[in-house]
Amino acid sequence: MNYLARRLVTFPLILLGVSLLVFFSIRMIPGDAITAMLGTEAGLLTPVQRQALAEYFGIDQPAVVQYGRWLWGVLQGDLGLSVTYGRPVLAIILERFPLTLELALLSMVIALSVGVPAGVLAATRGERPADVVVRILAMLGQSTPGFVVGLVIIYVLSVYFGFIPAMGSFASLWSDPLANLGQLIFPAVTLGFAFAASVTRISRASMLDVLSDDYIRTARAKGVPARSVVWHHALPNALIPVVTLSGVEFGYLLGGAVIVEQIFALPGLGRLTLDAIGQRDYALVQGCVLFIALNFLIVNLLVDLAYAALDPRIRLGAR
C-alpha cells in the first residue's frame, strides 16, 4: 500500500513534465488553428474578426500565459475547448476512449491466448516441425505491416464471404454489443496478429531459457511429468518478460492504433489525436497526449504489480 501511494505521488509530476513538453513543442509547428480551421477562407477575415476568434479560443495570449491558464483549468478538471469541435476536450476524449480501450483489450486477449501457448509449444518442440512453423508465422506476423494484414482481412471477408461490417456509424458496446463486436473483431485480429507474434517470440525465448534452469532439472529428478514441468514449474518463471512486453504494447494500443482505425473507419483515440495535430487544435492535442501519458503510467503500475504477483522474490518498495 505504501508502495502504491509512493508511486501515485509521482504521477502528477510526470504528467506536469509531459504537459510542458507537448504544450511548447506543438507551438513550434508552423501554422495556427484559425487558418487550419477555415482554410483559404481565413484570408477573408478582417483583423478584428481574426482577433475576436483568437480571443475566443484563448490563443491571443503569450504561450506562457496560455500554459498557466490551461494548467489552472486542468487542475479543476477542465481540459479546455476544442477549436475543431467547439466542445470540451475531456468530453470528446471520453467519448472516443471506450472504443480504444475495448480494441486494446481485445487485441491483448487474442495476443496472449494465441502467443503464449504457441511460444510454449515451440520451445518444448525444439527444432522440430511445430517449432519451425511457429517461428516462421511469428516472424511473418512481426514483419508484416498492420495495414497489409487489415486489408487482406477486409478483402477476404468481403470478396469471399460477402461480409461487410457496418462501417460509418459505430455501435457502442452498451447499445448493441453484437454489432459492436462484429465491428471490432477484425481490427482486433489485425492488431492482435502482430502483438501475438511478439508474444510468441518472447515466450518461446524465455521458456527456452527457463527450461534449462536448475530447478527444472530438480523437478524432473523428482519425477514430475513433462506436462507439469512445462506448465507448473517453467511457465510461471517465464512469464515476466511476457508481462513486460504486453505492458508496453498495451500502453501503445491505448494511445490509439492510427492505421488500423483509419482502415476500419473506427472513431478511436489515435485518429482523434492525429486529426487534432493536423488541425492545430492545441487544446485537443494537449488533452489527448496527457490522457495517453496517464494511461501509460497506470499500465506501468499494473505491470509492476503483476511482477510482484508472479515472482515472490520481487518485493515492491524494496530499494
Added chain:
Amino acid sequence: MTSLLSVRDLAVGFGRDAAEKPVVRGISFDLAPGETLALVGESGSGKSVTALSINRLVDFGGGRITGGTMAWTRPDGSTLDLAQADERTLLGLRGREIGMIFQEPMTSLNPVHTVGAQIEEAFRLNRGLEGRAASDAAREALDRVRIPDAAQRMKYYPHQLSGGMRQRVMIAMALAGNPRLLIADEPTTALDVTVQAQIMALLAELKAELGMAMIFITHDIGLVAGIADGVMVMQDGVVVEQGRLDTVLDAPQHDYTKHLLGAVPHFTGGQAVRSDHRRETGQQPAVKVDDLVVRFPIGGGWFSRDAGAIHAVEGVGFDLVPGETLAIVGESGSGKSTTARAILGLTEATRGAIVTSPGRHGRPVQMVFQDPFASLNPRLDVASLLAEPAIAAGMRVDAALRQRMVQLLERVGLPEDALSRYPHQFSGGQRQRLCIARALMLNPDVVVLDEAVSALDVSVQARVLDLLIDLQHEFGLAYLFISHDMAVVERIAHRVAVMYAGQVVEIGDAASVLAKPRHSYTKRLIAAVPGIERRRQRYDVDTTPVPSLIKPKGYEPAPAEWVTAGEDHLVRVE
C-alpha cells in the same frame, strides 16, 4: 549380495556426433544396496554426465547414451536396463527409486513456489499422498532434515532461506519417495565449511537410517574420505582408477590420482604454517585498522523512518606489517569481504580508523578478486588491463610503464607476447596471474586477496599460492588474505583473524590459532574441515544458527573483552 546397480561399458555423447565423440566412455561399476560410491574428478572430467545418465536426466541436456548397459534391480527383484528404458518407465523411477540432489541449492529450487509446496509435490507424485496427508508428510520431512520451525518454513519461498537450509530442503524432497539410490552431485560445494559438515553429517545419518545407496560426486577428495565405501576417479571422460576407499587413498596407482591427492592442500591443524617471517617489536604497520564499523541502513524511504541497520562489520581491529600475511577466515556473511572493501574505500565505513603507511606510490593498497573471469574486462587487451591502475592514478602510459608490464608478466609466469592478447585466451589460473600482475603495477605495500584462489581447480590453486609467497618475499608485500578455506589459509598465513557475525572472535599467530583454537566458533570451524586423515569420522549434526546481523536503530553492542591465550593470540570473551 546382489548389486543394486551394475553399469557396464557406459558411453554418453552429445549432439549430432554423439556416437563418434563420446564425452564419457567405458564406465563400469557395481553398487550394492546401502553402499556409497564416490565419483571424483576436476571440472570437465565427466563425473556429472555419468551421474545424470543413471536417471537419464542427461537426455534433457541433449545427451544420448550411445553404448553400454545399466542394470537396475527393481524392488520386486526384476532387472531393468536403464540405458534402454523408455521415458514412461523412467518417470516412474525418478524420485521413487532414484533421488537426486544438486550442487547449487540457490538455483535448484523453483523460486516461485513455496518450499512446502515443492516438497508436497514430491510426496504427491511418489507416494500418492493428497491434501493434508501430503502437507503433514512434508512437514515431517523438514523436521527430519533438522529445519527449525518446520511448520512456519513450509510457507517460505526458497530465497527466504539460507544456502544450508535450501540444501536440506532439497534433501527432504529427494528423500520423499524413499529412494533406494541417492545421487548427490557436489551437494556441498557451494556451502560454507561448517554448513558442509552439517549436510555431510545429515546425509550419513539418513543413509544409515534408511539404508539407501549413494553416489557422491565431488572434486574434493578430502570430503570423500568421510563418507564413501568405494572411489572412482575420473579424468577426461574415462575412469582412471577405481577401488575401495582405503586402497585408493593409501595406495593410489594412477598418476592422476596421486596428483589429485598431492595437489589438494590438506589441513593439518596448524602444523604446516609458514615460519618465514617474524614481527619485530616497534615495526611500522603497513595498514592499521581500529574499531572498524560498517552498517547498512535498511528500510526507510520517502515516508518511513529507518527501520534499523545491518551490522556487517562491528568493531574490527588489526594491524599488518610489511612481509606478513594476515588471513581473515569466516563464513559467507561474516563480514570479511566488507572489511576488505572498507579498507580499499569501496565501502564507506560507519566509524573507525584505517591508517595506511604513505606508500611508495600514494596508492598503497591494491586488490585481487575472487573470480578471474568476471574481474577482467573482456574487451581490453592485457596491455590496457595492466595500464588501468596507472591511468587511474593519473600516470602516463610510457616506455617505463610498458617495461614494468613486461617485467611483471614475466614475474607472474606469463609470456611477453601476452600483452596483445585478450582475457578469454587465458585459462583461469593464468587470468588470476594477470590480476595479480595488475595489482602489483603501482608497487603497493598491501595487497588484499579476496578469495583469490577459491575459484581455481586444486592443482592450479597450489601454484598460484606458491607464486604469491615468492612475490611477497621479493617485494616485501603485506597480504590481507580473505578465505573460507582453512587448508589454503594454513598454507599462506602468518597470522589468522577469525570473523563471526561481523566481529573478530579470535586473532593471533597462525600456528597458535589453528592448533589451539579457543573460541567456540573457531573450534567448530576447524572441526568441520574435512580431510583424508579424518576417514569415516562421524560429524555431529550441528545446526547452531548464526546470530542475526539486523539490529534495531540505535543498537550498540557491548564493548568487546579479550583474553590472552598465548604470546600472540587473543580470544574474545563469549
